[in-house]
Amino acid sequence: MGRSPCCSKVGLRRGPWSTKEDSLLANFIQQNGEGQWRSLPKKAGLLRCGKSCRLRWMNYLRPGIKRGNISEDEEDLIVRLHGLLGNRWSLIAGRLPGRTDNEIKNYWNTHLLKKLNAAAAPHKDLPNLAPNPKRSKKTKQSNATPPPPPPAKEAEAASAPMIKVCVPKAIRVSPSFSRSSSYDSLASGASNSDSGSGSGSAPEKAAEKLAFMPVAWPSIFELDEGDYGVCGADDYFLNGGYILPVLNHSDSISSDVNMLEKVYDEYLQLL
DNA sequence: AAGTGATCCAACCGCTGGCTA
DNA sequence: TTAGCCAGCGGTTGGATCACT
Numbered sequence: 249m250g251r252s253p254c255c256s257k258v259g260l261r262r263g264p265w266s267t268k269e270d271s272l273l274a275n276f277i278q279q280n281g282e283g284q285w286r287s288l289p290k291k292a293g294l295l296r297c298g299k300s301c302r303l304r305w306m307n308y309l310r311p312g313i314k315r316g317n318i319s320e321d322e323e324d325l326i327v328r329l330h331g332l333l334g335n336r337w338s339l340i341a342g343r344l345p346g347r348t349d350n351e352i353k354n355y356w357n358t359h360l361l362k363k364l365n366a367a368a369a370p371h372k373d374l375p376n377l378a379p380n381p382k383r384s385k386k387t388k389q390s391n392a393t394p395p396p397p398p399p400a401k402e403a404e405a406a407s408a409p410m411i412k413v414c415v416p417k418a419i420r421v422s423p424s425f426s427r428s429s430s431y432d433s434l435a436s437g438a439s440n441s442d443s444g445s446g447s448g449s450a451p452e453k454a455a456e457k458l459a460f461m462p463v464a465w466p467s468i469f470e471l472d473e474g475d476y477g478v479c480g481a482d483d484y485f486l487n488g489g490y491i492l493p494v495l496n497h498s499d500s501i502s503s504d505v506n507m508l509e510k511v512y513d514e515y516l517q518l519l
Numbered sequence: 520a521a522g523t524g525a526t527c528c529a530a531c532c533g534c535t536g537g538c539t540a
Numbered sequence: 541t542t543a544g545c546c547a548g549c550g551g552t553t554g555g556a557t558c559a560c561t
Binding site: 262 | 526527528529530531532
Binding site: 283350353 | 545547548550551555556
């Protein structure tokens with residue numbers, strides 16, 4: 249019910265964005281803020297549907313977006329979180345500041361599945377994880393993608409115990425810490441639990457729980473004053489009154505070798 | 520140099536749930 | 541209670557680019 253057509257598709261542009269469109273969108277949002285996506289294109293003078301504008305902003309134009317060069321630490325975290333959360337890309341992205349769900353999803357589908365498949369190759373009893381066999385051959389490294397891991401790490405990955413990947417049914421994550429959370433409901437013990445209708449596996453319930461779990465970011469990302477990031481104050485995500493610090497690029501990620509373990513443990517303990 | 524196939528990723532699509540009248 | 545609007549999510553597609561022959 250209630251599903252509106254995304255856009256009239258009449259007279260609206262589609263496909264790649266031009267730099268002019270980008271600047272129009274960015275300028276408009278800088279002046280007027282995010283939101284009102286449906287009416288935004290008209291106000292901003294764009295011949296795009298609101299959905300397209302939102303996607304462009306979220307995945308490309310938003311300040312603080314990191315592009316390419318996903319570090320090994322980030323990669324490791326993605327793999328681990330995916331093992332816990334499944335294809336909840338937005339939740340995973342919420343743990344990787346500056347990364348978008350789209351980027352993580354793409355990275356998973358193009359890079360990580362291959363790696364995991366390679367690692368799973370000796371384990372013939374394990375299902376093939378590749379979404380599309382046609383898309384799983386050689387590895388190409390563009391300048392926007394990280395260099396291939398050293399052979400030693402590959403071998404290590406291959407010999408490492410296979411990571412169990414649970415793939416619960418994708419559900420929409422209710423407004424949570426990752427985007428526009430309100431922890432009030434959590435504090436009061438209430439949960440809107442839209443997915444509560446679902447019976448839910450343990451990982452799914454844990455993920456559901458995580459969606460409302462306030463995270464002790466400062467304890468995880470212990471920032472120095474100089475770590476406030478690429479864009480200074482912009483490197484804070486405002487989340488329902490909570491300010492979550494954003495890491496200063498990969499430097500901060502690699503600066504604390506225990507950080508990923510902490511994050512992972514935190515999730516694990518919720519299962 | 521040209522042709523072909525593989526790969527990547529930006530963008531699109533359809534669905535879901537929250538909110539409101 | 542119902543219906544419509546909206547924003548957000550995950551899955552999928554297709555054009556651009558790269559690598560190989």
